[in-house]
Amino acid sequence: MKPAAIQGVGVVGAFGCGVASLHESLRRGPHPPGRLIFSAEGRGSSMAAYLADPTPLERFVSKRETRRVDHFSRLALLGACLALEDAGALEGPRDDLGLIIASGYGATRTTFGFLDSVIAAGDPCASPTLFSNSVHNAAAAHVAIQLRITGPTLTVSQFGMSVASALARALAWLAEGRVSRVLFGAVDELCPVLGYCHQRFFGDPSGPIAPFALHRHSAVPGEGAAFLLLDGSGSSRYGLIAGADLGRIPVRGQLPGNGSYILNAAGHPSCSSHYSRLLPTGAGVAAFTPHYGSFPTGQALDLAVAALALRDGQLPPGIWGEALPNGWQPATLEQGAVTCVTCDGDGYFGTIRLERG
Amino acid sequence: MSIKEKLKKILVEELNLEDMTPEEIVDDAPLFGDGLGLDSLDAVELVVLVQKHFGVEIKDMDEGRPALQSVNSLAAFIEAKSAT
Numbered sequence: 381m382k383p384a385a386i387q388g389v390g391v392v393g394a395f396g397c398g399v400a401s402l403h404e405s406l407r408r409g410p411h412p413p414g415r416l417i418f419s420a421e422g423r424g425s426s427m428a429a430y431l432a433d434p435t436p437l438e439r440f441v442s443k444r445e446t447r448r449v450d451h452f453s454r455l456a457l458l459g460a461c462l463a464l465e466d467a468g469a470l471e472g473p474r475d476d477l478g479l480i481i482a483s484g485y486g487a488t489r490t491t492f493g494f495l496d497s498v499i500a501a502g503d504p505c506a507s508p509t510l511f512s513n514s515v516h517n518a519a520a521a522h523v524a525i526q527l528r529i530t531g532p533t534l535t536v537s538q539f540g541m542s543v544a545s546a547l548a549r550a551l552a553w554l555a556e557g558r559v560s561r562v563l564f565g566a567v568d569e570l571c572p573v574l575g576y577c578h579q580r581f582f583g584d585p586s587g588p589i590a591p592f593a594l595h596r597h598s599a600v601p602g603e604g605a606a607f608l609l610l611d612g613s614g615s616s617r618y619g620l621i622a623g624a625d626l627g628r629i630p631v632r633g634q635l636p637g638n639g640s641y642i643l644n645a646a647g648h649p650s651c652s653s654h655y656s657r658l659l660p661t662g663a664g665v666a667a668f669t670p671h672y673g674s675f676p677t678g679q680a681l682d683l684a685v686a687a688l689a690l691r692d693g694q695l696p697p698g699i700w701g702e703a704l705p706n707g708w709q710p711a712t713l714e715q716g717a718v719t720c721v722t723c724d725g726d727g728y729f730g731t732i733r734l735e736r737g
Numbered sequence: 738m739s740i741k742e743k744l745k746k747i748l749v750e751e752l753n754l755e756d757m758t759p760e761e762i763v764d765d766a767p768l769f770g771d772g773l774g775l776d777s778l779d780a781v782e783l784v785v786l787v788q789k790h791f792g793v794e795i796k797d798m799d800e801g802r803p804a805l806q807s808v809n810s811l812a813a814f815i816e817a818k819s820a821t
Contacts, residue, residue, distance in 0.1 A: 447753035448778070505789040508781045 381555050381623060384562070385616035385737055386608050388467025390459045391684045393604030393672040394430035398462055402671070402681075403688055406696035410670040413587050413600050418572030420579070427575055428585045430602030430673030434458045440465075441526055448509055449522050452487035456519035456567040457526055459605035463563065464527070467609040478531040478559035479524055482546035482566040484539045484676020486516040489571040519567055531559045540644075540651070540722055542566065543679040544730025547624040554612045565607035566680030574601065589674065591645040591667035592704055594656060598647035602673015606680035608687070616737035619690030622717070629657050629727040635719070640664040640695070640711035642682045644722035646674035654723035656706050664711035666698040679722040679730065686718045686734045740812040743790065748808075751786050752779055764809045772807070780805060787811070793818040 391398065394413065395405035405411065416429035434454035437446060440461040446454060460479075464470045494510040512518065517535035524533050532553070536546035543566050550562040578585070578601050585600040610621065635641070637660040645652045646669040659665065672681050689695045690713070698710050711718065716736040723729045738746075745759035748768075752775065766772040769780070783805060784795045793815050795801045804814035 443755045444774070447755060501789050505785055507785060509778065512778075 381551050382612060383614070383620035383622045383735065384551055384554050384610040385613045385620055386618035386687050387611055387613075387616055388463040388465070388469065388609035389618060389684050389687050390462025390464070390466055390565075390607040391605070391681060392434060392455055392458050392462070393432050393681060394602060395671050397433075397436050397458060399466060399684070399688060402684060405671050406668065406685065406688070409697075410588065410699070413585075413673065416570055416572070416575040416601070418575045420576045425576075425579070427579055428587045428600050429570055429575065430600060430604075431570065432604045437461070445526065448513070450487055450490045450513045450518075452490065452567065452569045453513065453519040453522040455569060455603070455605040456481060456565060457523050459565050459567065459607040460523045460527060460563055463565070463607035463609045469609060474527065474529045475531060476560040477529050478550070478553050478562045479520055479529050479533040480536065480546050480550045480553070480562060480564050481517075481520045481523070481534075482536045482542035482677050482680065483516060483519065483568055484537065484542050485568050485574070486537065487514055487518055488569055488574055490514045492571060492573045523563075529563065540676050540724035541626055541728055541730045543677050543683070544624045544626055544722070544732055547621065547732055548626070550610060551621065551624060554610065561609060561611045563607060563609055565605060566677035567605035568603055568675040568677045570601055570603040570675070589647040589670045591643065591647065591652075591669050591699065592665075593647070594645065594652040594705060595649050596647075597649055599674040600647065602675050602678065604672050604675070604678075604681060606684045608683065614737070617691050618687040618737070620735050620737040622733040622735050624730070624732045626728065626730050629654050629723070629729060631658065635659055635663070635721070635731070637662045638715070640713065640715065640718045641666070642686055642711070642718060642720045643667045644669060644679045644682050644720070646678060648674065648725070650725035651723050654727055654729065655721070658721065658723060658729055659706070659708065661707040663708050665704065665708045666695055666711040668696065668699065670699050679720055679732070682720040682722075683732055683734070686720055689713060689718060690734060690736055740791075740815055741808050744808050744812055747786055747790060748773070752782060762808060765807045768805055768807060768811075787815065791815050791819065
């Protein structure tokens with residue numbers, strides 16, 4: 381399939397918002413996580429979490445226009461605005477622009493808020509606004525409305541594989557000429573219920589994430605959004621997306637041993653243990669999840685890191701936590717390409733290959 | 738707190754009118770269009786909020802249209818319904 385050129389990158393996460401903030405975090409090292417506050421079993425509690433602040437959205441859209449837009453969709457809208465701004469495309473017609481958004485969890489705060497309103501006041505008094513924002517494609521609707529995108533719009537949810545799956549669709553849209561540009565993005569948010577579940581299942585995260593301690597739980601939950609403006613022009617300061625694929629292990633040795641890989645290893649052993657089966661000895665690896673935490677579409681932020689690396693001609697300093705396992709080596713950009721890899725707990729994997737443009 | 742004061746608080750907090758305070762809402766200002774700038778989605782939310790906070794049901798458009806003109810008209814509607 382024809383590669384897609386990355387013309388703009390928009391990111392928001394615990395590191396801040398915009399490529400400059402991400403770049404600075406990668407250069408200086410990750411900030412410590414914040415605290416997610418929630419109520420559990422009748423008492424207040426909190427836990428470490430990488431939280432994102434969408435307040436800078438006010439720079440692009442007025443408060444009045446976003447008063448019905450929830451946190452989840454604000455993260456998406458901010459990421460989308462930043463990607464368009466980065467590409468110099470905040471103005472101009474958008475009838476040739478498609479929109480594809482990936483999310484693993486959807487709008488969890490609003491979904492549970494809606495359920496709470498039903499429990500508290502009965503279904504006749506459930507909030508219609510909360511309901512309309514609770515559906516997975518609400519973010520795409522808000523982005524399309526606010527940015528006046530009139531091309532095709534799609535939301536893809538395939539949990540940890542959402543990013544690779546959605547990106548494969550974006551490449552197909554460009555290849556078949558359905559649109560000339562695609563605004564591709566991914567977003568997930570944290571909420572008190574997810575925090576409670578994480579605490580129940582995994583205990584309190586102590587941080588920091590140790591991406592390459594593949595069999596030890598070190599995950600710290602996170603949230604954020606990453607958007608890319610893609611076209612078929614064939615040239616880009618950020619590089620090209622050459623392919624996005626999904627597969628299932630066992631396929632040991634399927635990925636080339638001399639490649640460079642950014643792993644979305646985020647401290648979940650049930651997922652991370654599969655990287656050992658997917659990547660051969662000698663593979664060049666890096667991971668940047670300590671900058672933004674663990675969430676289903678975190679691979680999109682890996683993708684943004686890869687784009688910045690191709691722009692700058694080098695990968696940011698790696699975060700190893702401990703010695704690299706399996707004879708893996710620190711990744712480099714010597715071959716002018718890097719592949720973002722994610723594995724889920726069932727042995728499925730998603731790969732996205734980027735090359736210099 | 739009077740019905741009008743409670744209504745204004747609900748309008749600002751539940752409809753997320755972050756750019757104004759309850760005190761800034763004029764009693765007889767139109768809720769929709771050039772007044773507060775609410776729209777049809779707000780009308781649906783407002784019907785639910787009135788039932789939730791006052792226990793008063795706005796059953797149809799015939800009741801809703803005159804009641805949802807302003808804070809004054811909505812407060813009068815709630816008072817009348819609460820008295821029956």
